[in-house]
Amino acid sequence: MQLPKQPDITNKFFTHPGSHLSSPEKPCRPLLLMGFVLVFLFSISGFSQSRLDSLKTSFEQEANDSLKVVYGLQMLREFHRNEHEEEEEYALARDIIQQALNTGDSLLYARTLDNLGLLYRYHQRYDEALPLHIKAYNLVENEDVEPVHKMIFANNAGVAARYDQRYDTAVSYYMKALKIAEEEEDLRNIAIASNGIGNTLGNIAGRQDEALSYYQRSLEAEKERGNSLGVAMNYLSIGDYYIDKREFETAREYLDELLAINQERNDDYGLAITHEFYGKSYLEEGEDLDRAATYFEDALNRFEKLGDAHRQAQILENLGDVHFKQNELVPAGNYYQRSLEIARELNLHGLIMQNSYRLADILERQNQASAALQYLKQGKAYEDSIKITEQNVEIAALIRQYDIEKKEDQIQLLEKDKALQQTLLDNQQQKLERRRIFMLLMGIGLFFILVIFLLQYRNIQMKKKVDARILKEEKEKMKAIYERNLARAEILVTRLRINPHFIFNSLNAITYLIQSQQNAKAMKYLVVFSRYTRMVLETSQKHVVPLSEELQLTKYYLTLEKNRFEKDFTFEVRGEDSPEIENVMIPPLLLQPLIENAIWHGLLPSKRDTKTLLLEVIPEGEDIQIIIDDNGVGRTCTEKKTHEKDHKSMGMQIIKERIDLYNKSYSGNIDFEVIDKKDNEGNPEGTRIVFKLKQKSFSETPVEILS
Incomplete structure (x- = not known):
């Protein structure tokens, strides 16, 4: 069973909350220094709490709506660093969104939506984060705002879509961010978007080779910026690419570079990722599985300290694969079960599917057919829910799929012809045999054989014609439905582009009539405006x-x-x-x-x-x-x-x-x-x-x- 690539490998360098807080143990340092560090950290914590209180006061007392939203965003970030109470963070974020709505400022509203999306993404609720990032981008896409905001919203939408395994959506928004970054010559966002596209393409069968060029482009941009974190991220991506290509020596050369950078940065998360991929390289190579297990155990310990449950679930599955390859079914099953439990808590459909299939395989080998069947059904249910194969990055994928289906149809027709020819040969052999055995009944036997042959041939020809007609009609029907849906979708999109300036200007005109004591005229136009708005809303349901x-x-x-x-x-x-x-x-x-x-x-x-x-x-x-x-x-x-x-x-x-x-x-x-x-x-x-x-x-x- 092929282990699919995971969608959340490298972008943690951008988003993980603890990637900049690394304090590796060094036994040579005296206890006094460790005490000093603890005192320093407590003083920083006290300062952060004081800043949080200050921001909370400013937020509550500020009368200007726009400034209130700005203070609210700053307060929420500080609250996230200090308190980290999930439900309270969501409640505060929604309150800030409501405040932003009162300002009428599209950019400010978009920032609050994007901020809530980041909270959802931090807690791995990617399906809820994605529509918020998309809405934030759509709000400012055609507005005259700083391009950096558009790039941030588009990249965030790409990350959430990639983690949610919606690869077509991910590529679309990464490309939007990359286009803006190239126009602005923004190296940072060129690197982010290029790496995101590479990671997304790396998860799509047949597109992995395209991913390498984007990784290299991102690496060049990060080196030009002098950003060691970005360089490390791309070394990891390229190393993973060569693991998939089974060029393990080349992959480990990049991982050695990555290890050196993370050691220099004292980055615990980066070191955990590095050890995980060392383990992956030895697991895929299959020549030193004990060494693979050692690296995975080290990575697992680090991720447990960091509290990253998603990575823990993945590594537990990898450890299960190591023991499975060593034919150690009991420990392998224990690791798969632990991984499955975490995946269920996080609602990770891909890991649930993979662990279910692996446990079914082990139980079948242990002659526990009933339990194996339950896990097999569970894996199949989650496999159907993912539907990765139905996702298309571009329309070219649909064309390729159509060409493949045509070739498959041609092959099926050839197989049918071959079967027909075989039937004819069999009939001829039977006829010759009957001639040798039944000389007296040759005439009668030949007559019946010919009758049967003609009837069978006619039935086959009729069946072929019916099948061909049904197949043609089905294809024409599917094509008609596809074109109809595409046409309706495009018409609907065009129809719903209501100019907000017209609405606001109409309301302002009515307001002016009221202020100038032209109440009758104002009432007349208000009735017209309400009828106009209602008719526009009603037509949105019609073609x-x-x-x-x-x-x-x-x-x-x-x-x-x-x-x-x-x-x-x-x-x-x-x-x-x-x-x-x-x-x-x-x-x-x-x-x-x-x-x-x-x-x-x-x-x-x-x-x-x-x-x-x-x-x-x-x-x-x-x-x-x-x-x-x-x-x-x-x-x-x-x-x-x-x-x-x-x-x-x-x-x-x-x-x-x-x-x-x-x-x-x-x-x-x-x-x-x-x-x-x-x-x-x-x-x-x-x-x-x-x-x-x-x-x-x-x-x-x-x-x-x-x-």
Whole structure:
């Protein structure tokens, strides 16, 4: 049984709470010096407690919300160093998150979420830490904040995903951090992200060789920074890589370098990791298992002192492997059982699965079939829950899997043909035998053989055709479902991008009306705003909506924008009551981005005295035409300003992609055209956008599924 790589080997150098507190025993030092060290540590502890009290006072008395959050984060870190009460830390962290929400500061809110994620990760609750780190990154991804915050949040998301064995997510966020770090020429985060990618790829079958280049890149960055801790981390990663390649001498050369660094740093955790991997190298080599056991025992003692239960569970399993290879089943089973107990406490599915399988193997060898079966079932249950093989780092993995399945199908067909040929040969041999034995019955026997052969051949051919048709239909169905889900997912993502500035500005406009004693007008627009918000939330559950609802939603939006800009423009909606549009369905929020573009980039920059926007629906038989017309500055001026700002708008591209996805997924068809209006002298007079809806059926069910 192949021992899989563990996802939490080297990043402890970054996150372990005790990696910087090392005090190895040195017998030559006098007892007086040891007493001095203890007194010094107590004085430091007293200072930390005093700082904690000071921060707590500042947090409770601070009136400014933002400063209160900053004091709270500092207080929480100090509390974690001193008190380390898990539930109290969580409660305090959630209170700080609530304080950050009151500030309306996205970065501050993101920092508090990331901080709670770090607490969860410290306590190895990776599945709870991951969504917090991801949300923190998403909050600031497109904000104008210091890039270091984005790198921190992305790297933390990568670490949590890697520990949770969600390798595709881990690579995605490490890559985001690496891209930003390269743009900023930030060596520290280049090293962190590169090492994280290497560790993640090292856990994916067939991708280990790619990991080495990332380890080496991280090592170069750490050497350039002069960071011995980072250099040690990468020596460990590279050593582990060569262990997997079974180049044990090369692996131990890197481990020797690692040992020297950790001894110089007096790093107990680093020394424990180093001894563990010395043991792993000798275990994998299989030539000196006693030496492997010695290294594992030393590492286990160190991790017990450090209180790292996760590493203890892994090393106990390794010690079980050593004794198992030596055919010492009883001690091997004891080690596996101890490892399994810790893994259950920490909910480590991978270790639970591995230890269950190993105990099942031992019990089977000891003729305890019933107990072995229980452990085998337990291992299988956890193996199914992990589903590592179903995780894909990139779409190329899906393509490779599809190619493999095609090859397997071809092999199966060849095997069927081979079996058919064998059947034919057997029949021929039987016929010849019958001819020699039953000369008198040759004619009758041949007739029956031919009849049986023809019937069998026809059945086989029919079965092959049916199987081929079923296989083809299944593949087409799976492909249709995949494309449908992909299309719906992309449409949903685009749909949910609600501009928060629009919401805040609308509320501010309503607030202004209230403050200026225009209560009736404020009440009117507040009703419009509530209806608009409710309709947006309701459409989030739909893939298409009636055109009448889309027009009503757009009308609400225009009313709110008109309220904000007062006399800056006027609008008109025509044809919304036409009975021909009752059953017409379109993707939700399709018109609003174009309306918004016409107002902001067409009408508002215009110097005309009268600025108008027309939204008109024109039935044309079974088809529908939708026109968005404005008399603004036109696209030419807008594009000039866009180029001057060195910014490329993706709005029109997203709309095209949504229409393409709709046309692929539904029976109808949508075309649209953008027309630049000009006067007789060629000067821009605005923009006209024409949608043409050609629909055979207005069902929400995609075409592929109907077929």
